[in-house]
Amino acid sequence: MGSDWPAPHEGGRSSAYWSSLPEWGGPVKPAIPLKYLEAYGPAVQAQVLDLIDQGSLGDYLQSRYGEAHAARNDKALFELAVEWKNRFMRNTPPLTKVLYDSRLQALSHALGTHTTVSRVQGHRLKASREIRVAAVFREAPADFLKMVLVHELAHMKEGAHNKAFYQLCTHMAPNYFQLELDLRLYLTFLEARPAGIP
Ligand SMILES: [Zn+2]
Numbered sequence: 001m002g003s004d005w006p007a008p009h010e011g012g013r014s015s016a017y018w019s020s021l022p023e024w025g026g027p028v029k030p031a032i033p034l035k036y037l038e039a040y041g042p043a044v045q046a047q048v049l050d051l052i053d054q055g056s057l058g059d060y061l062q063s064r065y066g067e068a069h070a071a072r073n074d075k076a077l078f079e080l081a082v083e084w085k086n087r088f089m090r091n092t093p094p095l096t097k098v099l100y101d102s103r104l105q106a107l108s109h110a111l112g113t114h115t116t117v118s119r120v121q122g123h124r125l126k127a128s129r130e131i132r133v134a135a136v137f138r139e140a141p142a143d144f145l146k147m148v149l150v151h152e153l154a155h156m157k158e159g160a161h162n163k164a165f166y167q168l169c170t171h172m173a174p175n176y177f178q179l180e181l182d183l184r185l186y187l188t189f190l191e192a193r194p195a196g197i198p
Pocket of ligand 1: 151155161
């Protein structure tokens with residue numbers, strides 16, 4: 001993020017998703033540090049607080065992320081994850097389960113989780129690969145769900161957040177870093193609304 005932030009969006013609220021959100025307003029204002037943005041430092045956080053003060057954080061997000069996704073249930077989410085996996089990570093073992101988890105409230109850094117459980121089935125060791133996505137992403141813009149799936153799929157190959165991990169992420173989503181920052185802005189936006197994250 002830097003000087004290339006766009007001017008507040010002046011178009012109409014065309015997307016059904018965004019028009020369903022209440023207008024920005026109310027007395028609630030988050031304090032520094034912004035918990036979703038701690039890794040970005042005080043300068044970035046101050047810019048974000050300015051956007052909130054001007055009431056334009058929602059407009060910034062809407063202007064870039066107006067597109068909703070169709071993965072509204074676990075079955076559709078599973079199919080989407082498999083589609084992405086087959087496109088970019090064909091050589092990793094199949095996913096066994098992909099689901100929205102309402103216990104993951106995106107409160108911590110857990111935007112999603114991934115687990116690989118190995119157990120003996122007959123004579124073979126069978127690996128179960130499971131991705132859980134925080135339920136808040138059921139209603140989120142398409143690009144943010146994509147970022148979370150890309151992140152968790154990359155963990156199927158790389159356990160740690162190392163260079164190889166992020167190379168895999170940017171292979172699947174070239175604008176991965178921008179998406180991750182903007183996703184954190186989105187969570188900040190949702191939480192700072194008077195109603196908070198639903
Ligand atoms: Zn991770």
